[in-house]
Amino acid sequence: MLDADFFRRWMTAAAASVDRAADRLTELDSPIGDADHGSNLRRGFTAVRAALEEESPDTPGAVLTLAGRRLVSTVGGASGPLYGMLLRRTGKALGDAAEVSEEQFAGALRVGVDAVRALGGAAPGDKTMIDALAPAVDALGDSFAAARSAALAGAEATTPLRARKGRASYLGERSVGHQDPGAASAALLVAALAEVAGE
Amino acid sequence: MLDADFFRRWMTAAAASVDRAADRLTELDSPIGDADHGSNLRRGFTAVRAALEEESPDTPGAVLTLAGRRLVSTVGGASGPLYGMLLRRTGKALGDAAEVSEEQFAGALRVGVDAVRALGGAAPGDKTMIDALAPAVDALGDSFAAARSAALAGAEATTPLRARKGRASYLGERSVGHQDPGAASAALLVAALAEVAGE
Amino acid sequence: MLINVPETVVADALRGMAAAHPELTVDVENRVIIRRDAPVPGKVALVSGGGSGHEPLHGGFVGPGMLAAACPGEVFTSPVPDQMVRAAAAVDSGAGVLFVVKNYTGDVLNFDMAAELAEDEGIQVAKVLVEDDVAVTDSLYTAGRRGTGGTLFVEKIAGAAAEEGQPLERVEAIARQVAGASRSFGVALGACTTPAKGSPTFDLPAGELELGVGIHGEPGRERRPMMTSGEIAEAAVDAVLTDLEPRNPVLVLVNGMGATPLLELYGFNGEVQRVLAERGVAVARVLVGNYVTSLDMAGASVTLCQVDEELLRLWDAPVRTPALRWGM
Amino acid sequence: MLINVPETVVADALRGMAAAHPELTVDVENRVIIRRDAPVPGKVALVSGGGSGHEPLHGGFVGPGMLAAACPGEVFTSPVPDQMVRAAAAVDSGAGVLFVVKNYTGDVLNFDMAAELAEDEGIQVAKVLVEDDVAVTDSLYTAGRRGTGGTLFVEKIAGAAAEEGQPLERVEAIARQVAGASRSFGVALGACTTPAKGSPTFDLPAGELELGVGIHGEPGRERRPMMTSGEIAEAAVDAVLTDLEPRNPVLVLVNGMGATPLLELYGFNGEVQRVLAERGVAVARVLVGNYVTSLDMAGASVTLCQVDEELLRLWDAPVRTPALRWGM
């Protein structure tokens, strides 16, 4: 079973990982975007970390909804509302249980990912964070480690794609040959999950 | 004896030489100036050439005063009034004789150079066109070729100097190590003179 | 870059803006720029915002006759909903608020959230989307046309309608009309440098240019060997005219991207006017300057907006903001 | 560069300026920009000019309350006497003309010649020299201090006095007072590219800056490793204050050199205001923007002008020009 502390540790690990990768994410966002994805997420997860320390929410759902709210109100850009929606909806789907099973979490995360798809209108193959999130949530039924591999593979598979959503879509054919920064950051978040699960 | 045609040919040769050297003069004006000396003089001597064709002045004095007037009204910058004054005063000093001796010309050019010194306030060693013009006028008593060598040597000797007049003076010590563009162009004008004199 | 550290660029700028413009209320902490006399009783209030780095857009357009408030996000990052909600609450007189939103995924999502939240607080909110950049085809394969120079026309003209006391639905309709009648095309001669990245966002060798660029440092649709000002004017005007067939006279914005000298921009305007005359397009008004910038990007954009008499009257109406000012 | 060919840059810009500003008379052939209603009966007329590449200076300052005419030279090259004489003849109402001259050898020589020629034509001419740049020591070893940002203060304030109908000697005295009370210091973060040269006028590696630069692409007095905006503000303000001990409040111009984003310039202004406050200098008014530029040079300058009540009143007086406009 996963408790509030597990999700707190997830967010803390995600924040650390985003911190380390911020320059790389911004670099990825520069040929096909506007060179801010790393600093956007760093700002957001720094705020999430602070909020979790201040407010110490005590259920898995409360941890994730708080994190989502903080992302929405500190990140901006496309990724702020999208990642915010992901965590908020996942958190809401977890209800106010003190502990949740891995299956429950996998189901809730699917709700979150579906919400991101609805909000952003992106389908797999559009070269967005969805390309990492959708395979990850499918693989989560197996294990956290499987989800991590799936997210990473999904992120890497965005390189040859032509973007159809977000800023990169403005480039048309010229978006081909670059990894999507949001897919790369999504893979980081899933990897952080596997890390705190000890996998 | 030197007639109007000699001076016309001087101006035409000067124009051609400035044309060829324009990029180099602008290049010299770029570390210690504002990167326009070559295009300034090209504009001016192109106008001089056109004016001489249109108006066909028929005395040495008339050729040089016309050339000087055109420089003043087309060049601008520091070099326009200074070179304009040089030619105008030299021309005026030649009076309206149809032909002048080399000695008369040397004397008139001294009047012109003195006028430039008075107008600009520069003395030899200040790293300006005076550093080429003053030795040239001194050597003109010997020959046109001597004047050319003196002007060239004077121009080259500006490199180690610290500028005290014109834009380069703003740089203080940092003006050292660069040849003065105006001294370089003055050497060109004197060389054009030697060229038309067949020396 | 003339900055302290990348993290404080926006807050630093807002402090400096507050010092330069006592006629505005600049809330540095909450990142909203508000016209001093807001809320103005009985009048609709325009609120806009977007990533920073496009100055004077939008903060420089706050004042009588234009925006009631602007919300600057981080550099090239749309602002967050909290900012727009706060701005809306500060400027709403009860007559309602119009959000002017440039069509970028981030701006759209954040303004949408803000609109919901503001409505929850009892504020009547309308939205207009600016999507004027013809370099992007609006299709299933893109996020839709970007909002660029047309934003200035929308904010000025709808702002004048609001200043006159027209009701929200009318101000919204006018804004929509202007947005629908505006088309832009941009060209970059050099990339920009964002504080977060610290180096140019893309490599553009001297002697090449990018056609169809946006205002966020992204490359354009096509790279070409350098063209003359006249050729660029032809490319830009013709691109705009493929999607706008003006029967009425047009407003023309010849906009610098940030690092193009005004000398060159005026020269470019001369070429744009020549091409417009050759294409038989009647010109009502011309505005030349750095209005919708992309940090220190070298380049320019051309925006045309087809206007009827009413829109032209509203364009000419008095405006008093840091960056646009006439008639008062 | 956004140009056709280097040779036509100034003429091209003037055509584009004419199209953008029907409220001005732009004589492209003779290169003078004149306020439409000149000569204004009974009023002194200010004429200025200088090399192009500093836009909006001077042409953007032509209009009621500021310059009667401007004479743009080639890029970074002072105009020729013919231009100033023509301008003076066009704007003189009989009340006389004041030449506002920035202290560069070329400008001084050409304006001097023009003054003589204009006087020969029966025009009463006075001159004021602007020499505000503290980076250059005024000594036997230099051409004297350069004229930079202080020019804007001189043209605005003396222009307001002329607009009020004050006589030539009074307008001249005021101009002299403003010039004497103005001091500037500039910093470059990158060199500019002139059309004639086509590449940066000096090499400035990323991570270094030049302190004490002028506005003609010349390097400064000293090269330093990159500094923060706050450190640069300290260096610039302190340099100015070594030569100006303001007892009265000051006007502050925080001026962009052309390629500095307005976002960064506002941030820099915040730092300048902080330093002024720390040094105990009272600030009367603040102007932030790209006003006295050096093509696409990255960097900024700070100009302070100590004002008494009369000068402040004239600063606040209405002005209507392309680049400065308030009160009408």
Ligand SMILES: Nc1ncnc2c1ncn2[C@@H]1O[C@H](COP(=O)(O)OP(=O)(O)O)[C@@H](O)[C@H]1O
């Ligand atoms: N419509 C969308 N649906 C899903 N993800 C999207 C969408 N638009 C953009 N993204 C994701 O957001 C990432 C960009 O985030 P970020 O750089 O922070 O925002 P912005 O594009 O506003 O600068 C993209 O790489 C992509 O993965």
Ligand SMILES: Nc1ncnc2c1ncn2[C@@H]1O[C@H](COP(=O)(O)OP(=O)(O)O)[C@@H](O)[C@H]1O
């Ligand atoms: N006071 C002066 N006396 C004599 N020559 C001068 C003086 N000032 C400048 N010059 C000359 O003018 C040259 C610069 O000419 P130019 O580049 O055309 O004008 P500007 O400096 O106005 O750009 C200098 O190299 C120098 O030789």
Ligand SMILES: [Mg+2]
């Ligand atoms: Mg981005």
Ligand SMILES: [Mg+2]
């Ligand atoms: Mg020069």
Ligand SMILES: [Mg+2]
């Ligand atoms: Mg962004």
Ligand SMILES: [Mg+2]
């Ligand atoms: Mg010059």
